[in-house]
Amino acid sequence: MQLPEHGANSSRLYEVFGLSVPDEVLDFSENCNPAGPPALIVEAWPYLITKLMNYPDPDGQPFKAAAAQFHGVSERQLLVGNGAAELLSLLAGRYRGKRVVLIDPAFSEYRATLEANGAEVVSVKASEAEDFKLPIAEIEKALPGAAAIYLCTPNNPTGILPSVDELLAVIITAKSSGTEVVLDEAFIDFVDENYSFIQHLEAYPHVIVVRSMTKMYAIPGIRLGYMVAHPEIIADVKRQAPHWNVNGLAAEIGVLCLQEASYREQAIQYAEAERLKMVRFLRAHDCKVIDSAANYLLFKPQRDARELYRNLLEQGMVLRHTENFLGLEGKWLRVGMKSETMMERLREAMTKWLKAQ
Numbered sequence: 001m002q003l004p005e006h007g008a009n010s011s012r013l014y015e016v017f018g019l020s021v022p023d024e025v026l027d028f029s030e031n032c033n034p035a036g037p038p039a040l041i042v043e044a045w046p047y048l049i050t051k052l053m054n055y056p057d058p059d060g061q062p063f064k065a066a067a068a069q070f071h072g073v074s075e076r077q078l079l080v081g082n083g084a085a086e087l088l089s090l091l092a093g094r095y096r097g098k099r100v101v102l103i104d105p106a107f108s109e110y111r112a113t114l115e116a117n118g119a120e121v122v123s124v125k126a127s128e129a130e131d132f133k134l135p136i137a138e139i140e141k142a143l144p145g146a147a148a149i150y151l152c153t154p155n156n157p158t159g160i161l162p163s164v165d166e167l168l169a170v171i172i173t174a175k176s177s178g179t180e181v182v183l184d185e186a187f188i189d190f191v192d193e194n195y196s197f198i199q200h201l202e203a204y205p206h207v208i209v210v211r212s213m214t215k216m217y218a219i220p221g222i223r224l225g226y227m228v229a230h231p232e233i234i235a236d237v238k239r240q241a242p243h244w245n246v247n248g249l250a251a252e253i254g255v256l257c258l259q260e261a262s263y264r265e266q267a268i269q270y271a272e273a274e275r276l277k278m279v280r281f282l283r284a285h286d287c288k289v290i291d292s293a294a295n296y297l298l299f300k301p302q303r304d305a306r307e308l309y310r311n312l313l314e315q316g317m318v319l320r321h322t323e324n325f326l327g328l329e330g331k332w333l334r335v336g337m338k339s340e341t342m343m344e345r346l347r348e349a350m351t352k353w354l355k356a357q
Contacts, residue, residue: 009029010025010027010029010318013313013318014313017310017313019313019314022315022316023316024316025316025317025318026316026317026318026338026342026345026346027318028317028318028319028320028335028336028338028342028346029318029319029320029321029334029336030220030320030336031156031187031215031294031295031296031336031337032214032215032218032220032336033215033216033217033218033267033295034218034270034337034338034339034342035218035263035266035267035270036218037217037218037219037253038217038256038257038260038263040256040257040259040260041219041253041256041257044252044256047252048249048252048253051248051249051252052248052249054248055244055248056244056246056247056248056251057246057248057251058243058244059080060079060080060081060226060245060246060251061251062251062252062255063080063224063226063246063250063251063252063254063255064078064080064226064251066254066255066258067080067226067254067258070258071196071198071199071228072199073198073201073228074231076231076234076235077201077228077229077230077231077234078226078227078228078234079226079227079229079234079237079238079241080224080225080226080245080246080251080254081224081225081226081227081241081245081246082223082224082225082245082246082247082250083212083214083223083224083225084184084186084210084211084212084214084225085109085223085225086223086225086241086245087210087225087226087227087237088109088110088113088184088210089113090237090240090241091113091148091182091208091210091227091237092113092114092116092117092119093117093240094148094236094237094240095114095117095119095147095148096117096118096119097117097118097119097120098119098120098146098147098148099119099120099122099145099146099147100114100119100120100121100122100146100147100148100149100150101122101123101124101139101142101143101146101148101149101150101179102114102121102122102123102124102149102150103123103124103125103126103134103135103139103149103150103151103152103155104123104124104125104126104325104326104327105126105132105155105157105158105322105325105326105327105328106150106152106155106156106325106326107152107156107157107184107186108324108325110150110184119147122142122146123326124138124139124142125326125327126158126327128327131160131290131291132155132158132160132290132327133160133162134151134160134162134166134170136166136169136170139170139173140169140170140173143170143173143174143177143179144177145177146174146177146179147179147180148179148180148181148182149170149174149179149180149181149182150182150184151167151170151181151182151183151184152183152184152186153167153183153184153185153188153197154187154188154190154191154292154293154294156184156186156187156294156296157296157298157320157322157325157328157332157334158290158292158298159187159290159291159292159293159294159296159297159298160290160291160292160293161191161195161293161294164195167183167197171204171206171207174206175204175206179206180206180207180208180233181204181206181207181208182208182210183197183207183208183209183210184210185197185198185209185210185211186210186211186212186214186215186225187212187215187294187295188211189215189216189264189268190215190216190267190268190271190293190294190295191268191293191294192268193264196209197209198228201228201229201230205229205230205233206230207229208227208228208229208233209227209228209229210225210226210227211225211226211227211228212224212225213225213226213254213257215295216257216264216267217257217260217263219250219253219257222247222249222250222253223247223250224246224250224251224253224254267295270337271294271295271337274337274338274340274343275292275295275296275297275337277343278297278335278337278343278347279297281347281350282297282299285301285350285351285354285355286302286354287299287300287301287302287354288300295336295337296320296334296335296336296337297334297335297337298322298328298332298333298334299332299333299334299335300331300332300333301333301354305322305330305331305332305333306321306330307353308333308350308353308354309321309333311353312346312349312350312353315349317345317346317349319333319334319335320333320334320335320336321333322334
């Protein structure tokens, strides 16, 4: 049974399981902000529509300038992409035919894009017994001869946020081995912008930070992301990108999103509050839960996770399976933090199954 590789694909899931799609489906498999896009975007819609008749700027302006100012970096250090997924694909081209280290479990697009480019992917597995914390010693052993190492911070799917010391241990060793470090910060804005490594890039020119606008601002439909790195790396990756790779609406919407400081703070506080409620619920029902810094949780029920997954599907609730995460193999489930009403309905739906353990 081949399940979808990503969340937010509920109709395909029901088809694979041979189940009828319920009248109402609550999707906890994707991790976008349940508040929806900032109100500023709705208010600006008449202006945004006027951009439809214009070709977009080939550099992703005005978003590129706004993002550079937001992070206090030069525009030469920033490349805008059609979502972080496009940037990961472009980076995979940079490592075509080379050796790349991944820390599993990790976002499946790393491996998919690298293998599509003929890279030799070396997997270092984080231990379940250690709650999937970064295995620093094993990582350092794998770095010699590697062109790059990918780190997800906070990790998807575990939600673990490596400490600055842990990151620096890997980054400094990678510098010695001539290895570039790709830091995927798709969910860092659900933690605190102060935890972003972008502020340290000047001292570590071999580090590349990839960011997504999708999750925090709930705008997956327009596809917008960016990467920050040394200007020479940016220029090299830019040469692989298609012309007009970022649409004009996305570039304008991104500018508006970066202005939303109070929106971001509310999202951080809300995600933390719902996460804590869900942690208490799961642990009260003897589930193993990984401490997450993001807007999702990874948990393992005492009984077969696949049974719970299907049971919830039948009730119209979609969690994220882990069949395609190395080191998890379907024994764990991931749940995104949604509205209070949705979260409460999920807990009610799970209670009967969990109590029968």
